[in-house]
Amino acid sequence: MxxxxxxxxxxxxxxxxxxxxxxxxxxxxxxxxxxxxxxxxxxxxxxxxxxxxxxxxxxxxxxxxxxxxxxxxxxxxxxxxxxxxxxxxxxxxxxxxxxYVANDDDGEPPGPALDLPAPEAALDAQRDLARLRAAIAALPPHYRDVLVLVELAERSYAEAAAICGCELNTVRSRLSRARGLLARWLDAAPSRANAAKG
Amino acid sequence: MVPLPAPTDLDRSLAALRASVADALPPTATDQAIAAAVARAARRNPQAAGRRTASDRWLAWPLALAASIAVLSFVVRSLPPEAVVAEPAVPSASATAEFMPVVPIADIERAGDAMVVPARLPRMTLAQLGLPVNPALAADAIDTELLVRRDGSVLAVRFIY
Structure with a gap:
């Protein structure tokens, strides 16, 4: 070399x-x-x-x-x-x-359309990943920033705070809210999908 | 020790998503676009586009040496006749510095008919050889002894202090 x-x-x-x-x-x-x-x-x-x-x-x-x-x-x-x-x-x-204007006091944003029927041949795991991606895409950007940085890119809270230009506590609260929204939307999705089928 | 909380369904889903992109890399087109951007920037700024190459560095030293020889030869040839007195190649007793070769050592060894020539040279000649020169004294002359061939080309120089 x-x-x-x-x-x-x-x-x-x-x-x-x-x-x-x-x-x-x-x-x-x-x-x-x-x-x-x-x-x-x-x-x-x-x-x-x-x-x-x-x-x-x-x-x-x-x-x-x-x-x-x-x-x-x-x-x-x-x-x-x-x-x-x-x-x-x-x-x-x-x-x-x-x-968007980042506002942590906003009410719950509109949920994603997770009840689109998946092709019958699609594997469950792939369908679940697609639902999760759609749910993440529906998060407000300031929630999505911290979720992707901390949970997916595995950056520390301090790094996420520096990258987003906000306080450490803000990262914690935004991450908590983001996780809460995702959990709620993903839990609700099967029932909505079933309702759509019914 | 506090036990870690059990992973939730969301944790497992996030881990699966993380794993699904763990090996993802930008497409080749992006690699090519970056390489093209680097090439364009290098063309715009060729002086600073990279450190000097090895060939540049090897070329710089002979050029500097050739310039030094040319300057010394010009100075010696342009001196008034009384300033140059040919002597046998015996070092002066008052000289305290070593001769500095301005040509490859092999050329000096081959030059059997060399002689030592005392000369007063401008101090700026030192700068041509890469030696420090006080700018306030740059116009002053300095005593030197030049090792020269019969054809007047300078082989080495030393400064008398």
Whole structure:
């Protein structure tokens, strides 16, 4: 392996980001290799759409290419910073910014349409996953942020708070509400589906 | 030790969803788009697009050396006749610094007819050799001894303090 390439692969995220900020654009490649999966999966779980996730991933790394100087290593690791950017782009791509204003005192949002009849051949597990995805997609964005970050992307509460730009207690309360809504909707879905069949 | 709460149906569903995307990666088209963006940025900013390549670094040193030799040779050839007095290749007793080669050592070893030539050179010559120069004294001359071939090309230099 050429020495220069080996150096790049072993360099820290902060060093690589600094190189990108100084115009060494080739340093973006190892950063992309390291973080593309987490960025893509977060966008995929948030939006439920592979095409949106692919577009958002591209947006995030092109943003990093031109704005790497905005990253401050003393404020934390690169990956949470990237997930924060991912969150902004996925909101923008899905129109979540325009539709919602985060308000934790809102009443219960309208539930998802979970009683669509699944194809008979579909496996139960696949149907359950599809229902869960639909339920997550129906969550208000500020609830969905913390649910996807903490429960699916397995980030800590502190990281989720930093990414979402809110207090730790806000993350806890939003996560609790998000879980409560999901549990209620998923519990109610079979009866609604049965009612629809009946 | 507090026992962990039993996983709920929701926990199990979330774990299943997490597992379903555990191996998900962006499509090849995204990889290609990022590579293209990097290439475009590199073309826009070729000076800073990457660290200097190994070939660049290997080229820089001979160029700097050639420039130093050219400057020294020009200075020696342009000195007034009285400033250059050819002497046998015997080092001066007052010289305290070592000779610094300005050509490969092999060239010096092959130059059997070299001679030591005392000369007063501008201090800026030191800068051409990569030595520190006080800008306030840059215009002053400094005593040197040059190891030169019969054709006037400089092989090495040392500074007399």
């Amino acid at each position: 050429p020495t220069e390439l080996s150096d790049r692969l072993q360099a820290t995220d902060a060093a690589l980001a600094a190189r990108v900020a100084c115009g060494d654009v080739a340093a973006l490649t190892p950063l992309y290799q390291r973080h593309r999966a987490q960025v893509y999966r977060f966008a995929l779980m948030w939006s439920g759409s592979a095409s949106v996730a692919a577009d958002v991933t591209q947006d995030v790394f092109v943003h990093l290419l031109t704005r790497a100087g905005d990253y401050a290593p003393e404020c934390g690791a690169l990956q949470p910073w990237l997930l924060g950017i991912t969150r902004n782009f996925v909101h923008r791509r899905t129109g979540a910014d325009a539709r």
